[in-house]
Amino acid sequence: MMERSRFEGAITEMLAKTKKCQAMTGDRESILFSGMRANLYLPHPIYIDSGEGATLTDIDGNTYIDTCMGFGVCVLGHRHPEIAAAISRISGSGWHFGIHSEEQLPLALLLQEAIPCAERLLFCNSGSEATGYAMRAARAFTGKEKIGIFDGYWHGMHDYCMVAPTAVDSRERPSGVEISTGIPKAIHDLIVPLPYRNPSAFDIIRANKDELAMVIIEPVQHSNPQREAGAYLKSLQEVCRECNVLFALDEMVTGFRLAYGGGQEYFGITPDFATLGKACGGGLPIGVIAGREDFMRMFLPKPGEQGVFTGGTFTGNPLSMAAGTAAVRYYSEHPEIYARMAAEGDRLTASFNDFATRHNMAVRMSNVGSMFHIYFQSNPVRSSFDIDEKPLERARQAFLMHTLNLGVLISGANRYYLSAAHSSEVVDRMIDVFQESLALVREDGLF
Numbered sequence: 001m002m003e004r005s006r007f008e009g010a011i012t013e014m015l016a017k018t019k020k021c022q023a024m025t026g027d028r029e030s031i032l033f034s035g036m037r038a039n040l041y042l043p044h045p046i047y048i049d050s051g052e053g054a055t056l057t058d059i060d061g062n063t064y065i066d067t068c069m070g071f072g073v074c075v076l077g078h079r080h081p082e083i084a085a086a087i088s089r090i091s092g093s094g095w096h097f098g099i100h101s102e103e104q105l106p107l108a109l110l111l112q113e114a115i116p117c118a119e120r121l122l123f124c125n126s127g128s129e130a131t132g133y134a135m136r137a138a139r140a141f142t143g144k145e146k147i148g149i150f151d152g153y154w155h156g157m158h159d160y161c162m163v164a165p166t167a168v169d170s171r172e173r174p175s176g177v178e179i180s181t182g183i184p185k186a187i188h189d190l191i192v193p194l195p196y197r198n199p200s201a202f203d204i205i206r207a208n209k210d211e212l213a214m215v216i217i218e219p220v221q222h223s224n225p226q227r228e229a230g231a232y233l234k235s236l237q238e239v240c241r242e243c244n245v246l247f248a249l250d251e252m253v254t255g256f257r258l259a260y261g262g263g264q265e266y267f268g269i270t271p272d273f274a275t276l277g278k279a280c281g282g283g284l285p286i287g288v289i290a291g292r293e294d295f296m297r298m299f300l301p302k303p304g305e306q307g308v309f310t311g312g313t314f315t316g317n318p319l320s321m322a323a324g325t326a327a328v329r330y331y332s333e334h335p336e337i338y339a340r341m342a343a344e345g346d347r348l349t350a351s352f353n354d355f356a357t358r359h360n361m362a363v364r365m366s367n368v369g370s371m372f373h374i375y376f377q378s379n380p381v382r383s384s385f386d387i388d389e390k391p392l393e394r395a396r397q398a399f400l401m402h403t404l405n406l407g408v409l410i411s412g413a414n415r416y417y418l419s420a421a422h423s424s425e426v427v428d429r430m431i432d433v434f435q436e437s438l439a440l441v442r443e444d445g446l447f
Contacts, residue, residue: 041412051078077421103321120296128156130287148215152384165193209243219263282323402437
């Protein structure tokens with residue numbers, strides 16, 4: 001009989017200890033379609049019952065160290081006691097009114113203090129809403145219609161974010177490709193594709209300046225965390241100002257994660273406006289637009305003027321506001337969490353890369369602070385155009401399965417996060433699991 005591979009053995013072990021999860025998969029498939037497939041993909045289906053600190057427990061009772069952290073939301077870990085207390089307080093008096101409550105102002109004041117560009121703020125319900133409203137306001141403010149977007153981005157799920165730069169024709173002059181069906185052809189004419197961390201993007205902006213309303217970029221791409229991005233961001237801002245194009249930072253992931261003041265504080269840069277969400281909601285749905293006074297005035301026109309329409313039944317809802325206030329207040333009062341998360345992220349990355357190098361494995365980890373990404377390739381990565389994991393896809397899938405089986409949950413999107421709840425002991429265990437998983441992949445000859 002042929003000897004079973006390490007990969008097959010891990011699959012067998014996961015099947016044996018996730019009976020309820022398997023039954024749930026069958027029940028769901030008859031009625032539900034799951035969105036966010038790239039993020040939710042796991043090598044073996046599991047369904048979460050509870051979270052605590054740095055861990056998640058599935059419905060079979062298996063506990064995992066979590067690296068998804070709500071896709072970057074849970075900077076303080078799961079069920080942080082101060083956030084839980086805020087949610088409990090609100091639930092005792094009613095959690096949705098539609099009409100404004102007193103919970104919005106405390107969070108707004110905290111955000112204004114923390115975010116360098118936040119002269120004025122607007123709340124909404126999600127990151128997609130925030131970037132969609134911001135693009136609408138940029139077109140209204142400038143009288144121009146085109147939006148500049150870099151490869152490797154993620155700015156939401158509305159149509160303007162469904163045309164991505166591709167290097168099929170040229171890395172220096174990328175073209176746009178639809179990443180979903182159902183996108184109007186007209187959207188192509190309104191997007192200016194830009195190459196990330198490539199100076200040719202500046203020439204493209206100059207060439208389109210009369211039609212370009214704004215350029216939006218993540219301070220650190222969560223799909224490609226590169227700490228050398230700071231100089232490029234500053235040059236990009238200078239070009240945008242030279243061309244009278246609004247410069248926007250999408251801080252949906254980096255806000256309150258890289259630093260208390262997000263990517264703006266981390267890189268020392270202040271955009272015309274920024275979009276935020278995730279961590280500033282304490283784990284509940286939220287979106288924020290924060291920017292300079294004259295731009296933000298587009299959302300509050302003078303009497304008789306037509307402004308930029310925004311709205312939403314759940315905008316500024318008491319639960320999100322109270323949870324966000326508790327979270328942001330904690331970030332403010334405990335700034336030491338950022339240095340510690342960054343140190344643990346650096347230690348995890350150095351250990352991973354040292355092990356892979358010593359054993360001649362074509363895999364590497366990249367991090368900026370508590371954000372990290374694993375690439376199954378040997379070639380260096382500067383932008384998304386450099387990422388090509390297809391030759392080692394089998395090795396990547398085996399690694400995901402082994403880490404899950406050994407008790408560390410990482411998603412198929414390769415976008416991972418630490419939290420303040422990830423102690424040195426937890427990171428020690430992650431290092432051990434990652435090294436053991438890489439060794440098992442190597443034993444199967446998949447590198």
